[in-house]
Amino acid sequence: MTPGVVRVGDTVRRPAGPLTAELLQLLEERGFTAAPKHLGVDESGREILTYVDGWVPARFQRWSDDQVAAAGSLLRAFHDATRNSRLAATHPVICHHDPGPNNFVFQNDLPVALIDFDFAAPGDPLEDLGYAAWTWCIASKHGDPIRQAQQVRVLADAYALPAADRPGLIPATLSRQLQNAQFWTRTPCDAAAERIAWSHREHNFTAANRTTFEAALTGVRLS
Numbered sequence: 001m002t003p004g005v006v007r008v009g010d011t012v013r014r015p016a017g018p019l020t021a022e023l024l025q026l027l028e029e030r031g032f033t034a035a036p037k038h039l040g041v042d043e044s045g046r047e048i049l050t051y052v053d054g055w056v057p058a059r060f061q062r063w064s065d066d067q068v069a070a071a072g073s074l075l076r077a078f079h080d081a082t083r084n085s086r087l088a089a090t091h092p093v094i095c096h097h098d099p100g101p102n103n104f105v106f107q108n109d110l111p112v113a114l115i116d117f118d119f120a121a122p123g124d125p126l127e128d129l130g131y132a133a134w135t136w137c138i139a140s141k142h143g144d145p146i147r148q149a150q151q152v153r154v155l156a157d158a159y160a161l162p163a164a165d166r167p168g169l170i171p172a173t174l175s176r177q178l179q180n181a182q183f184w185t186r187t188p189c190d191a192a193a194e195r196i197a198w199s200h201r202e203h204n205f206t207a208a209n210r211t212t213f214e215a216a217l218t219g220v221r222l223s
Helices: 020-029 065-082 125-137 145-159 163-186 192-208 210-217
Strands: 006-008 011-014 038-041 047-050 093-095 104-107 110-114 121-123
Touching (some): 020 047, 065 093, 065 110, 065 125, 065 145, 121 125, 163 210
Antiparallel strands (some): 006 011, 038 047, 093 121
């Protein structure tokens, strides 16, 4: 998504994001180590970030329960590090707004760090968790909603999502799927039509299996 990103030794140079510098400095101050550190800007005005060793998935795929749980725990820690901060302002947290597997760095087959904060902005935790439930757990091409629903529960449990907030998770997922279609409608590129169609296809699948996903979140045993 962001052109001009290059690795230089143990650093990454990239065009400056609107909130990246302040956010990464806040995370460092609050002891959140699962993100790059901001080292300033170079002579071209690019941000200088520390390079996080590991690998980043090129495609969405099936993930194990351990991988989903690790992502949920990491997302909770990220949100907690931004609570009651000047950057969050009147909102509960700073949201990443794109916490799919493609923005996590993996080590030893588990997600260990978040990267790419270009879309970060104040928001509600369910905005991120709804998107994560989709991109980590839900996929129409696999056609197994019971297994996927169980993984949505794994994600919510690892995040420690309160019971009172769980009814909002699947509506947040549905909302983020439609927002994704709208984003690609406004962002022309060769793959835009495919991504719009994919977003609507996933929305339809999630809506059709909504009761299964929501039942899993309440602890109902699925079979």
